[in-house]
Amino acid sequence: MDSENPFHVRPADPLDVVVHKGGYGDAYVIGVEDEYRRRFPSAAITHAGIKKVNAVLEPRFAAGNPPDLISAAGKYSIDFGQMAADGAFLDLGPFLDAPSLDIPGRTVRETLLPGTIEAGTYDGTCFTLNYSCNVFGVLHSRSLFRRHGWTVPRTWDGMYELCAEMTKSGIAPWTYAGDYLLPFLRMLLMTAVRTGGHQVITDIDNLAPNAWRSEAVLEAAAAVRVLADKGWLLPGTEGMTFLEAQAGFVEGKAAFIPCGSWLESEMRDQLPTDFEMVLSPSPMLSENGVVPYSAVVAGAAEPFAVPAKAANAAGGFELLRLLTSRAGGRRFTEATSAPSNVAGAADGVGGSTLLASVRDVLDAAGDNTCFLMFFLWYRDPYYAIGDVTARLMRRELSVREWGDECQALVDAVAADPSVPKYRR
Incomplete structure (x- = not known):
């Protein structure tokens, strides 16, 4: 050649x-x-x-x-x-x-x-x-956390304690893209993986019956739903575009946002010089999870x-x-x-705290780096599940109803002979 x-x-x-x-x-x-x-x-x-x-x-x-x-x-x-x-x-x-x-x-x-x-x-x-x-996780400003003496928690219980403290400072604990829930959904699924193991992702990718109704997935959905139940979201988050939510984050109005390694590039024109953006793994339900906190979803x-x-x-x-x-x-x-x-x-x-943190997260994750294929193989149902997750966070669905609706979308794909099927 x-x-x-x-x-x-x-x-x-x-x-x-x-x-x-x-x-x-x-x-x-x-x-x-x-x-x-x-x-x-x-x-x-x-x-x-x-x-x-x-x-x-x-x-x-x-x-x-x-x-x-x-x-x-x-x-x-x-x-x-x-x-x-x-x-x-x-x-x-x-x-x-x-x-x-x-x-x-x-x-x-x-x-x-x-x-x-x-x-x-x-x-x-x-x-x-x-x-x-792309590496997905929870992003925060290291400089903001340093000023307030905050530490990123490893568990959801620790996150709830920190959120209660954050509200006293006048900063909303969380925001997310109300019109694009897919990074938020990956955070939810990573929480489920720490409890249910890597099989959680494999079952979702393979359109397995009841994959979205598994105990690990429903427990993870319940954990993130607490953010809405407790009022720990930047006001208006549910209706924000991804750019509006990201602007609220870089302006210091919200402490955390679930997103990925592209965020610094996307918000570069609005990013304060002292922001020090950092990516961390999503919280786990318990320190006794079968997959460690260092695990991360990437792809x-x-x-x-x-x-x-x-x-x-x-x-x-x-x-x-x-x-x-x-x-x-x-x-x-x-x-x-x-x-x-x-x-x-x-x-x-060099020159980027986010890039450095992404390298550190990937190095720590090692073999516990998870890859979700569902979004590449089945675009439309994946987006539809993002919409269902938006309804969960608007408190329009219970956790179990959310799982049922997600599973119904997947079951329809599995039963449709016109949709090509892929397996891992």
Whole structure:
């Protein structure tokens, strides 16, 4: 294989790129497009970085003229599980087996963090390259906690004691994205894993009967519901957009927010210089849990794919190879203060308390890092479960009713022969 041009890119062919411009922005993609231009100066590149990327991609796929490289994630993602089953994407096997751009003797496959390829694999074939390493947990400001003498508690009982103390300071203990409950849901599920073990996540991913009605999951739901019952939420949280809730957090109106490693990048323009954002694992129900407090839910995210009908698939593969070079991964971390899934690319990148805390959390979690595949495989029911969780926190549902409604959504998917099924 030609290490300089393994996909036989035709230098003058134009390249069409549409990517998700969410919490991580799209500057890191634009940077590698500049490198592509240096290698292929005759190629015109059309770039679109879009927040509501599904509104652009879905019509283009339907019309049969998709871009050459795409990414989609977050609230406005596309249904990768269904589209992979429908043959919308090219097999990334040849890309993964191509030579790494800047690590001699390695293939692209050999330069990625464990779990990256598995996260993009559907029915045995890798169709997406999930570029970022998202780590989920509970975020706080270290400087705020230092001023008040607060310590992040390890258990929910400890959290309730701290919340009662926080209210005396005039700071709301918690906020969350009222219109996007998925990070909140991951916090809930991580609490359940500490009690019920890793099988909790496996059962949810595999659409197991009664997975959402298990004792561990219902106990976790009851634990987080206390935040609403006790009035420990920033007023108006239930109706806030994710950006409004995050603004309340960085403005010091709320002490905790369940979110992920992209938050600093997304809120950089509003972040006070002395904020010192830090990510911690979500609380556990008991110190005697079967999975330790250090366990964390993480996952490969920001999926990139080369459409099957791309006009310049070779160029799409080559741009993706530039992204997954060590230089490309380092550019991502420098731009976002978050790790990519390129092994070692973030080494030595400093300047962010959040990035440092994410590294520490991942190191401490080790083999107890949990990966949730449900959100990649079954987009629509996952979003629907987020909506049900919003109703739980608005106190419209009991914990048991919440579990029943979540399970009903999953059972409908399991019984629908038109929905492709995946297992771990």
